Each structure stands twice: as structure tokens, then as C-alpha cells.
Amino acid sequence: MRGCSEDELIEICQTIGLKRFRAIQLFQWAQQKAVRSWDDMKNIGKSDRQTLSTRLHLYALKKVREQRSNDGTRKYLFCLEDGETIECVLMDYARTKSRDRHTVCVSTQVGCPVGCAFCATGLEGFRRNLSVAEIVGQVLDITYYVRQEDPDFQVTNIVFMGMGEPLLNYDSVLKSIQLLNDAQGLNIGMRRMTISTSGVVPKIIQLAEDNPQVGLAISLHAARDEIRNSLVPMNRRYPLNQLMRACQEYTHITHRRITFEVALTAENARREEAEALARLLKGQLGHVNLIPVNPVAGTGMERPDQEKMKKFAQVLVDAGISVSSREERGTDIDAACGQLRRQWEGELK
Numbered sequence: 001m002r003g004c005s006e007d008e009l010i011e012i013c014q015t016i017g018l019k020r021f022r023a024i025q026l027f028q029w030a031q032q033k034a035v036r037s038w039d040d041m042k043n044i045g046k047s048d049r050q051t052l053s054t055r056l057h058l059y060a061l062k063k064v065r066e067q068r069s070n071d072g073t074r075k076y077l078f079c080l081e082d083g084e085t086i087e088c089v090l091m092d093y094a095r096t097k098s099r100d101r102h103t104v105c106v107s108t109q110v111g112c113p114v115g116c117a118f119c120a121t122g123l124e125g126f127r128r129n130l131s132v133a134e135i136v137g138q139v140l141d142i143t144y145y146v147r148q149e150d151p152d153f154q155v156t157n158i159v160f161m162g163m164g165e166p167l168l169n170y171d172s173v174l175k176s177i178q179l180l181n182d183a184q185g186l187n188i189g190m191r192r193m194t195i196s197t198s199g200v201v202p203k204i205i206q207l208a209e210d211n212p213q214v215g216l217a218i219s220l221h222a223a224r225d226e227i228r229n230s231l232v233p234m235n236r237r238y239p240l241n242q243l244m245r246a247c248q249e250y251t252h253i254t255h256r257r258i259t260f261e262v263a264l265t266a267e268n269a270r271r272e273e274a275e276a277l278a279r280l281l282k283g284q285l286g287h288v289n290l291i292p293v294n295p296v297a298g299t300g301m302e303r304p305d306q307e308k309m310k311k312f313a314q315v316l317v318d319a320g321i322s323v324s325s326r327e328e329r330g331t332d333i334d335a336a337c338g339q340l341r342r343q344w345e346g347e348l349k
């Protein structure tokens with residue numbers, strides 16, 4: 001049911017002889033109030049709830065682990081009906097309560113077929129795409145759990161940046177965005193949602209045409225094909241010249257700035273890489289986000305020191321490129337994508 005639009009619920013209700021207003025109530029309970037049980041739908045009578053529960057599956061995710069960081073990051077491990085697990089992160093909750101900005105980082109696949117060199121999820125390979133109910137369900141269940149302590153809690157921003165490549169699960173991600181944006185649901189603004197991709201070129205252009213309001217972030221990480229091929233294997237299929245052409249087309253259609261994410265390791269945080277990046281992004285409407293890589297067992301990568309990060313950023317600033325460094329979040333709880341799941345699966349063995 002969490003994957004159904006209001007129109008789809010209206011149709012289902014009509015087939016079982018229930019009025020349109022029931023479907024609207026149902027949609028609000030599922031998508032706005034984030035309930036996890038039929039019994040919580042207080043304004044729907046018991047017999048209607050029973051009839052509905054034979055036709056519709058509510059599908060609340062099972063929380064198997066929650067970690068809380070000292071910096072306010074909360075990380076959740078959810079178990080799906082087939083026993084697979086996915087991670088989902090609420091960023092900055094405690095710190096930004098007063099500023100009212102609560103971002104959820106959502107997974108879109110179980111595992112990931114891309115296999116980026118620095119990513120714990122990629123190390124595990126690909127299992128399957130998530131359904132719309134499973135994608136939206138992460139935001140709804142986090143909302144539900146936090147509201148147990150803070151009844152006014154609202155998610156304000158979404159980043160499709162958790163486990164998986166969102167543009168390889170395109171239709172489900174786009175429908176999830178529509179549901180999360182619905183005024184009768186959580187009503188999260190389109191411009192407050194961002195899809196992060198490793199560079200699935202045809203889908204970048206399709207996204208610009210299908211939903212020009214949603215933000216786009218590119219996991220760039222390197223400005224030269226020979227390096228990016230080894231860090232982000234998607235580059236072998238869509239090399240940098242194709243990717244940058246797609247980015248230009250995207251900004252031409254949407255007039256929106258793209259965020260370019262660059263994970264810096266002790267090895268690649270060098271002046272010549274920064275200069276290559278400045279050349280690559282010349283003339284592109286964009287912003288660079290520098291991220292010190294999270295140490296992940298099995299990747300052999302080390303975090304660069306602050307001085308190296310600053311020098312790298314300065315080369316970009318000198319070239320007139322907008323740049324910021326992402327703060328490290330949740331390092332005390334293994335917040336890098338896929339780490340909690342790996343740890344949990346390791347314990348089960």
C-alpha cells in the first residue's frame with residue numbers, strides 16, 4: 001500500500017465497494033502519518049479496515065538495528081520481507097532541530113551492481129532493486145520512529161545516495177519521489193530531493209525531461225578516465241566525455257546546478273588531480289563537494305589529512321569553481337554506505 005498513489009488507492013477502494021474518501025484517508029494514514037499498523041487508522045471503521053487488509057499489504061519495514069552518532073546522525077538497518085537488509089541514514093537530527101532541516105539518505109537497491117572501489121555496498125555485489133514501497137517505506141519508518149520521541153518531526157530533505165545506483169532503478173525512484181512530494185503525504189518539495197548517480201548517461205537526460213525539479217548529484221571522484229575507470233566502474237561504459245556532455249544537456253534543460261561529489265583519499269588528494277578537475281568542469285554550472293573517504297575494511301583506502309583537503313579545494317576556488325567540503329558525519333557509527341549491513345551479516349555467519 002505504501003507504494004500506491006492516491007489515484008491507485010481510489011481505484012482499489014472502488015473495486016471493493018468503498019467510497020473515494022476512504023482512499024484519501026488511507027493515503028493520508030500511510031503517507032502523511034506514517035502509521036505501521038491498520039489499527040492505528042483511527043477514523044476508518046473496523047470492518048472497512050478488515051476488508052482493506054485482505055486487499056492491501058501495509059508493508060512496514062522491520063527495524064533490526066539503530067545506531068546513534070554523537071553528531072546527531074542516526075543509522076537504521078531495515079529487514080525486508082525476503083530477509084534482505086538495507087541501510088538508511090537520518091542526518092543531523094539533534095544538531096539541526098532548531099533549524100528544522102532533517103535529511104534522510106535512502107537506499108534504492110539491495111547491494112549495487114556498480115562496484116565503486118571505495119564502497120562497502122559495492123563489495124557485496126547486486127541482489128535486487130527495491131520496490132516503491134520499500135524506498136518510500138524507509139522515509140516513512142524513520143518518520144514513525146523519530147515521532148515516538150518528537151511528535152512534530154518532519155523529514156525535509158531526501159538524498160537518494162544510500163545503497164544502490166538510483167538511476168538503475170529509475171521507474172521506482174521516480175514514483176517514490178512523486179509519493180514523497182504529494183501534498184496529502186509528507187509533502188517534501190521536489191527541489192529538496194536529490195538523486196546521486198555514478199553516471200548512467202541516458203537516464204541523466206531522461207531525468208531532466210521527466211522531472212527537471214529534482215536535484216542531481218554526480219559521484220565524479222576523478223577527472224581522468226584512467227583513474228575514474230578503477231574508482232567508478234560505470235565510467236568504462238559511460239566515459240567522462242559522454243558524462244560531461246550529458247551534464248551540459250541536463251543544465252541546458254533544467255537550468256539547475258549539478259553537485260559533483262569527489263571522494264578524496266590520501267592518494268588522490270593531489271594538486272594535479274585538482275587541476276584536471278578544474279579543467280573538466282570549466283564552463284559547467286555546478287558545485288564541487290569534497291568528501292574525505294570513510295575508511296572501509298576491504299578497500300585499503302585512507303582518509304586524507306585536512307591540509308591536503310584544503311590545498312585541493314584552493315585549486316578549484318582559484319579556477320572559479322564553487323566548492324565545499326562535506327563534514328564528516330557519523331564516523332563513530334560506521335556511517336559509510338553499506339558498512340552497518342556488512343557488520344550485521346558478518347555477525348550472523
Ligand code: SF4
Pocket residue numbers: 112113114115116119120121122123162163164165198219337
Ligand atoms: S558508491 Fe553508490 S554506485 Fe558506487 S558501488 Fe556504492 S552504492 Fe553503488
